[in-house]
Amino acid sequence: MKALTLIFIEILQAIVVIALAPAFAGWVDVLKCWTQGRTSAGVMQPYRNIAKLFVKDVVIADNASWIFRFTPYLVFGSAVVVGSVVPIISMNLFLAPSADIIVVIAIFATARFFMALAGMDIGTAFGGMGASREMMVASLTEPAILMAIFTVSLAGRSTSLLHIARAFASGALVLRPSIVFAGIAFVLVVIAETGRIPVDNPSTHLELTMIHEAMILEYSGRHLALIEWGAMIRFFLFVTLGIACFLPWGIAVTDNAGDIATSVFLMVIKLGIAGAVLVLIETGLAKMRLFRLTEFLGAAFLMATLGVIAFFILE
Amino acid sequence: MIAPIELSIISVVAFVIPVLFVVVIGNDPRRLIRMSFSVSALASLFSVVAGAMAVAGHNVEQLVLPLGLPTLPFHLRLDQLSGFFIFVVGLLSFFVSVYSVGYVSGLGAGKPVKRLIVFYNIFIAAMFMVCLADDALCFLVAWEVMAAASYFLVMFEDGRSENRRAAYLYMVMAHVGAVLILLSFGVMAGVTTGFEDFSCYTFDAMRAAKFPLKWATVAFLLSFFGFAAKAGVIPFHVWLPEAHPVAPSNVSALMSGVMLKTAIYGIVRITFDIIKVFPWWWGTMVLVLGLVSAVMGVLYALMQHDLKKLLAYHSVENIGIILIGIGLSMIFTSFHLPVMAALALIAGLYHTMNHAMFKGLLFMGAGAVLHATHERNMDEMGGLIHLMPWTSAFFLVGCISISALPPFNGFVSEWLTFQAFLLSPSLPVPLMKLLIPMGAALLALTGALAAACFVKVFGVIFLGNWRGHSQHVVTEAGWSMRAGMSLASLACLCLGVLPAIVINWMDAISESLLKARLVTTSGVYGWMWLTPVDPERASYSGPLVLIGIVAVCAVTYLLLHVKPGNISRVPVWDCGFKKLTPKMQYNAVSFSMPFRRIFGFLFDIKEQIRLVPQHQHPAFPENSQYYLRVRDRFWGWLYKPVIDRVVLLSRKTGMLQHGRIHVYLIYSFVTIIVLLALL
Amino acid sequence: MNLQVLAQVNSFLAALVLLTAFAMLSQRKINSLVTLFAWQGLFLSINTAVVGFVASKHHLYISSLLTLSIKVILLPYILHVLVVRLKIRKEVETIVNIPTTMLIGIALVIFSYHLTAPVREMSTLITRSTLAVALATVMIGLLMMITRKHAVTQIIGFLAMENGLFFAATSATYGMPLVVELGVALDVLIAAFIFGIFFFHISTTFDSLSVEQMESLREDN
Structure with missing residues (x-):
């Protein structure tokens, strides 16, 4: 019975992740429209986009190899696997010990590796450009994200997501400068990792500035749908990862249905607020020149490092 | 039941057989290549078995051979550490020997294949002897034989001046290193007997001795820098990117995959086994040099567009990562934290094994590509995935492994190193607590840059369209080359997915060197989960991650293909302009x-x-x-001035030379008089 | 309020002061620099009041108010006027690029942590752990003066250094005597006035405020 409940929770969470991710992306888009004085297409628009793409036929370039066709599945698959280890609705995930926070970041890195390869597969200039830029941004983000993780794991005495979340949720509410710094760094890193303004602009195909869009320019039909969906899940997961590390209060500790329902409810609220914060940042900033990104990501690294330093100096 | 040490000696002796083949059936190159490399593969397998048994066997075997100088016989010893290195060397030699059957046959007529076979076998046997040696004399003899054999292998195509230059540079660096190691042994043996005689040249005697800190430091620094010159630690790395590209690819695979590791073996042997007690700054120095090598190595690699040079720079990077683990372990050991030291040491050694596998694989793949395209410049390649599907798949495995991405092996050792970094807050020195996390950030940077570099390598060589000018017909590599690469790929996958089993096996090394085990903490969840410190702290399950991703991908694929999906293949959309040409692709330089x-x-x-x-x-x-x-800036900073000085000095000394016999007689005469006056 | 919470507030404010110091180091626009400087002053003044409460040293309230009025209101206003009058609009030029400057900044923080370690061992004050931050703020101010070309940013660097010193005094010994603090505050104020007047004249005479112009004073031989 116990095992069955655990499996049920695990499946429930996977479904929540897969199903809610487009809604979250839609919510962010809606907020963005409001802040910019436009009418929005509604929270459901990403679902309609995905559904439309699934119906369409796939058109592939002549010289595309198996990597091009395999990548969408990998992007989606890795996102779903990560979705089953991050504590989102419950802290009783039996799969969670199979990947700690470093592994989670590395699984995302694997997906990115294949995405960059897929970008280079067709042999157009845009694909290569996107791949090169994506890997450049990634290589500068990685140290920052690691330092942020380092701070959190120092404070939680573990790299396991469950233990970090439990340690923070059960501890008293204290003002810890190190966690605040790490949190700021994490927000900056999330912006860079999920390709939002000022690092990348997900809503344009402007040749000279695009990064992520340049890599997936040749995709169509269900492949594109999987990549888009995977990207939404990834965005969703980065935000929930942040919530699990920095604001874990309210995630269900027990197995009973009432707790899990509250936990889902609280998570929706937290996600709504997190989306608003991200939109405010995005609207307030302009897209940066590519080589100014070193400063943006340098700031993220600085924040994360200050987090580690503050942990030792001030706590 | 045969003892592991006897088995390993049999294996070393067996490497003589291929050399005999050269004499016996030298006039039939096809048969010669096939038979001699098969025997090498078999002999390597013996060592693999011997090494695995030695690590698992928990006992130390020693043997004295009646070879060497009179009164100074060779001592051999097979303990867990040497067993591990023999296992690694043997495993890669086995893969590479299988690969070589096809590779060497394809080198074409007119190449000195016989010489290659002779030195190839001597080289491998010498590496085994380095790991087996238990006295300074035997160690140095084996070390020098290894260096000389590899020198001749680098000189394989001696017709070109650049190859001769590379081999010469390699020889000089190897010898500078060997001299330092010799001096280090001299110091240690001397301190043991109070500089009276050379009877304490065995490692056993040195182990028993207590070194005063001053002499221990001298010996450590000498040996460390000696080994560093061989391992290619920055700033002693200059020979690597020169020597690796010119050697035949099977030799580069061995040199980069395992020869560099003999230097790691030396460092571990001398610090953890012979000197044992050391201050914390030694470890810090190793850690810093490791970090510098890792970051600079990968950055230099990113700038290359010669495939083999790029891989050579990646060896510098990976040696750096190994040294990070070893340096951390030394720091923990000096503060008497044996369990943490064991974790860091295992991380370093695990990366040693991983690097041997994936770098061997990548060099084998590079050999297959070079063989097919006759091209080393990546910017002249492209789209090979269609022509060489197998090679590209194996090469991709290597790329993922070296980029430290799950579920392959590079990730496991990097993850273990991160865990070791995360234990640094238990160090008692406040400054180190703050500085060591910065090292973790640099390691993360290294990993991400390596991923970027291998997106470039794989993307430019195998994906896109052919960029080259030559109209050479590219064909897939032969069966034996594919077999060698597939075995190495399999090893990469297994080491990545089942690390818990491997680490349980490797635990004997840390137990014998540090008297601390990881098993007590890592065995809680069984073979599926790797929990190096404590399941509460960190855990990773390679099998579950792999199965999870594969399962989701498969289910998605099946769901989307309930009704037959239609894919239409069309030419790339060129935005209505003139036709796209391969020149418009990103290449290595633009990437x-x-x-x-x-x-x-x-x-x-x-x-x-x-x-x-x-x-x-x-x-x-x-x-x-x-x-x-x-x-490379180091050439101008460090080597150029030294070379200029040496040349100047030689020119000055050259003035003594007159060519007249009277002058030479005067020199001797003056020397005798001066000596007589002084004595 | 218990002491534990106050100590946390204190260390949190220290973190914010350090953060503003780094933000100033990475900021290119002079206007934002002035704003950041004002924020730093604000955190400093709150911190002084908190320390005053914890240590029940009431003269610290006065110096807190002094900080608030001079460093948060008056000095930023003067600087702002200066910027407007001098019509400085373009981005500040730096000598070393910003990511490198930040890395040097991190190194300085670690170094000051190392330097203050003995003091931390000896001191029993609740604020002792923030001493490293104070020293780091001083060093970062100096670093800012070194890496910037524009004269106005150099004054801001100078003032940031003074902030660091003030912070150090508060956290090491619960503040300097009130007389000294008054004197220093007045000095800083007057220095800012004099700088302002000078810069105004310099820029009207030479059309530039870049300190690199001083290189031409060198005697060429």
Whole structure:
């Protein structure tokens, strides 16, 4: 019975992740429209986009190899696997010990590796450009994200997501400068990792500035749908990862249905607020020149490092 | 039941057989190649078994051979540490020997294949002897034989002056290193007997001795820098990118995959086994040099567009990562934290094994590509995935492994190293607590840059369209080359997915060196989960991650293909302009351009764009030329001045030479008189 | 309020002061620099009041108010007027690029942590752990003066250094005697006035405020 409940929770969470991710992306888009004085297409628009793409036929370039066709599945698959280890609705995930926070970041890195390869597969200039830029941004983000993780794991005495979340949720509410710094760094890193303004602009195909869009320019039909969906899940997961590390209060500790329902409810609220914060940042900033990104990501690294330093100096 | 040490000696002796083949059936190259490399593969397998048994067997075997100088016989010893290195060397030698059957046959007529076979076997046997040696004499003899054999292998195509130069540089660096190691042994043996005689040349005697800190430091520094010259630690790395590209690829695979590791073996042997007690700054020095090598190695690699040179720089990077683990372990040991030291040491050694596997695999893949295209410049390749599907798949495994991405093996050792970094807050020195996390950030940077570099490598060589000018017909590698690469790929996958089993096996090494085990903490969840410190702290399950991703991918694929999906293949959309040409693709140089902009200050970069004006008007250039030269700064900083000094000094000394016999007689005469006066 | 919470507030404010110091180091626009400087002053003044409460040293309230009025209101206003009058709009030029400056800044923080370790061992004050931050703020101010070309940013660097010193005094010994603090505050104020007047004249005479112009004073032989 116990095992069955655990499996049920695990499946429930996977479904929540897969199903809610487009809604979250839609919510962010809606907020963005409001802040910019436009009418929005509604929270459901990403679902309609995905559904439309699934119906369409796939058109592939002549010289595309198996990597091009395999990548969408990998992007989606890795996102779903990560979705089953991050504590989102419950802290009783039996799969969670199979990947700690470093592994989670590395699984995302694997997906990115294949995405960059897929970008280079067709042999157009845009694909290569996107791949090169994506890997450049990634290589500068990685140290920052690691330092942020380092701070959190120092404070939680573990790299396991469950233990970090439990340690923070059960501890008293204290003002810890190190966690605040790490949190700021994490927000900056999330912006860079999920390709939002000022690092990348997900809503344009402007040749000279695009990064992520340049890599997936040749995709169509269900492949594109999987990549888009995977990207939404990834965005969703980065935000929930942040919530699990920095604001874990309210995630269900027990197995009973009432707790899990509250936990889902609280998570929706937290996600709504997190989306608003991200939109405010995005609207307030302009897209940066590519080589100014070193400063943006340098700031993220600085924040994360200050987090580690503050942990030792001030706590 | 045969003892492991006897088995390993049999294996070393068995390497003589291929050399005999050269004499016996030398006139039938096809048969010679096939038979001799099969025997090498078999002999390597013996060592694999011997090494595995030695690590698992928990006992130490010793043997005295009646060889060597009178009264100074060779001592051999097979303990867990040497067993592990013999296992690694043997495993890669086995893969590479299988691969060599096809590779060497394909080298073409007119190449000195016989010489290759002779030195190839001597080289491998010497590596085994280095790991087995238990006295300074035997160690140095084996070490020098290894260096000399590899020198001749680097000189394989001695017709070209650049190859001779590379081999010469390698020889000089190897010898500088060997002299330092010799001096280090001299110091240790001398301190043991109070500089009276050389009877304490065995490692056993040195182990028993207590070294005063001053002498221990001298011995450690000498041996460390001696081994560092061999391992290619920055700033002693200059020979690596020169020697690796010119050697045949199977030899590069061995040199990069395992020969560099013998230096790691030496460092571990001397610090943890012989000196044992040391201050914390030794470890810090090793850690810092490791970090510098890792970051600089990968950055230099990113700038290369010669495939084998790039891989050679990646060896510098990975040696750096190994040294990070070993340095951390030394720091923990000096503060008496044996369990943490065991974790860091295992991380370093695990990466040693991983690097041997994936770097061997990548060099084998590079050999297959070079063999098929006759091209080393990546910018002349492209789209090989269609022509060489197997090679590309194996090469991709290597790329993922070296980029430290799950579920392959590079990730496991890097993850273990991160866990070791995370234990640094238990150190008692406040400054180190703050500084060591910075090291973790550098390691993360290294991993991400390596991933970027291998996206470039794989993307430019195997994906896209053919960029080259030559109309050479490219064909897939032969069966034996594919077999060698597939075995190495399998090893990469297994080491990545089942690390818990491997680490349980390797635990004997840390137990014998540090008297601390990881098993007590890591065995809680069984073989599926790797929990190096404590399941509460960190856990990773390779099998579950792999199965999870594969399962989700498969289910998605099946769901989307309930009804037959239709895919239409069309030419690439060219936006309605003139037809796209392969020249418009990103190549290795353009891929690394953002990195050149950001990290350019570390290199000596010369970049020029020249516009070639049309005859009519200078404002409408017809053609533009791009010129780029990226050079290693260390050459100018460190080596150039030394070389200039030496040349100057030799020129000065050369003035003594007159060619007249009377003058030479005067020299001898003066020398005798001076000596007589002094004594 | 218990002491534990106050100590946390204190260390949190220290973190914010350090953060503003780094933000100033990485900021290119002079206007934002002035704003950041004002924020730093604000955190400093709150911190002084908190320390005053914890240590029940009432003269610290006065110096807190002094900080608030001079460093948060008056000095930023003067600087702002200066910027407007001098019509400085373009971005500040730096000598060393910003990511490198930040890395040097991190190194300085670690170094000051190392330097203050003995003091931390000896001191029993609740604020002792923030001493490293104070020293780091001083060093970062100096670093800012070194890496910037524009004269106005150099004054801001100078003032940031003074902030660091003030912070150090508060956290090491619960503040300097009130007389000294008054004197220093007045000095800083007057220095800012004099700088302002000078810069105004310099820029009207030479059309530039870049300190690199001083290189031409060198005697060429």
